[in-house]
Amino acid sequence: MNQPNAVVTFTDVNQRFGAVTAVEELSLRIGQGERLAILGRTGAGKSTLLNLLIGNLRPTRGTVRVDGLDPYAQHAELQGVIGMAFQTPRLLPWRTALDNVAVGMEILGVPQSERLERARTWLGKMHLADSAGLFPSQLSGGMRQRVSLARAFSIEPALVLLDESFSALDEVTARQLREEFVELAEAERKTALIVTHNIEEAFAISHRVLLLGRPARILAEYAVSDCPAVGTTDFGDLRRSIHQQMVDATRAAMA
Numbered sequence: 001m002n003q004p005n006a007v008v009t010f011t012d013v014n015q016r017f018g019a020v021t022a023v024e025e026l027s028l029r030i031g032q033g034e035r036l037a038i039l040g041r042t043g044a045g046k047s048t049l050l051n052l053l054i055g056n057l058r059p060t061r062g063t064v065r066v067d068g069l070d071p072y073a074q075h076a077e078l079q080g081v082i083g084m085a086f087q088t089p090r091l092l093p094w095r096t097a098l099d100n101v102a103v104g105m106e107i108l109g110v111p112q113s114e115r116l117e118r119a120r121t122w123l124g125k126m127h128l129a130d131s132a133g134l135f136p137s138q139l140s141g142g143m144r145q146r147v148s149l150a151r152a153f154s155i156e157p158a159l160v161l162l163d164e165s166f167s168a169l170d171e172v173t174a175r176q177l178r179e180e181f182v183e184l185a186e187a188e189r190k191t192a193l194i195v196t197h198n199i200e201e202a203f204a205i206s207h208r209v210l211l212l213g214r215p216a217r218i219l220a221e222y223a224v225s226d227c228p229a230v231g232t233t234d235f236g237d238l239r240r241s242i243h244q245q246m247v248d249a250t251r252a253a254m255a
């Protein structure tokens with residue numbers, strides 16, 4: 001079941017927390033260069049899936065692999081394999097934008113001159129070349145999130161994870177950052193997993209969308225080519241149908 005070109009595989013994964021089943025019989029794979037969005041309402045188990053991927057949790061049953069490695073048992077080998085950007089940018093306030101980008105490479109032991117050069121390159125790609133010397137408090141929310149994305153990409157990871165990375169931004173900024181993310185991901189042929197509760201976002205930045213029920217199991221899967229109006233804010237019937245499935249799954253889980 002571990003296909004050779006898959007960067008991520010979940011095979012029959014169950015995750016229980018005491019009496020709570022957070023993930024139920026979940027199998028998925030993300031191929032090299034693919035961007036997969038996981039869409040689900042609150043409590044659907046999205047964070048649990050991320051925690052399984054980064055090795056914070058060992059699955060109760062089943063297997064998780066990232067680049068062929070077990071993230072729980074081989075945590076150290078996976079350092080540098082995953083780049084992550086969160087809902088809040090998590091920047092160090094006492095470091096400049098440049099040094100905040102460099103911090104990921106610093107942890108991985110990249111020599112100083114190389115990491116500063118790479119940090120500059122990535123800030124440039126995120127249109128922040130002129131802001132390299134500014135501190136987080138001097139940056140807008142969108143700029144901070146750009147620094148966070150530059151940090152995630154600069155370690156040259158095999159897999160980029162976005163966890164609600166654009167949901168704290170105003171819609172105009174969020175849309176711009178989504179476009180920039182897609183451009184970078186395409187240019188680098190990056191494999192990515194995008195966790196979001198935003199239907200438009202899921203379709204705008206991925207190749208494939210998995211709709212999660214509660215507990216996390218796949219309710220539906222969409223190729224983005226199924227979506228008739230990617231890039232607009234209204235997909236009409238498809239959007240309504242996905243929304244209804246999310247509502248029904250949440251109600252069923254709470255019943």
Ligand SMILES: Nc1ncnc2c1ncn2[C@@H]1O[C@H](COP(=O)(O)OP(=O)(O)OP(=O)(O)O)[C@@H](O)[C@H]1O
Nearest residue numbers: 017020021022040041042043044045046047048049
């Ligand atoms: N460490 C834990 N201990 C006990 N229960 C947990 C733990 N982590 C998650 N859960 C439960 O597992 C289920 C899934 O939670 P999870 O946080 O993964 O959902 P989510 O989709 O990320 O939600 P949100 O969008 O609100 O962040 C919930 O019922 C939650 O209460």
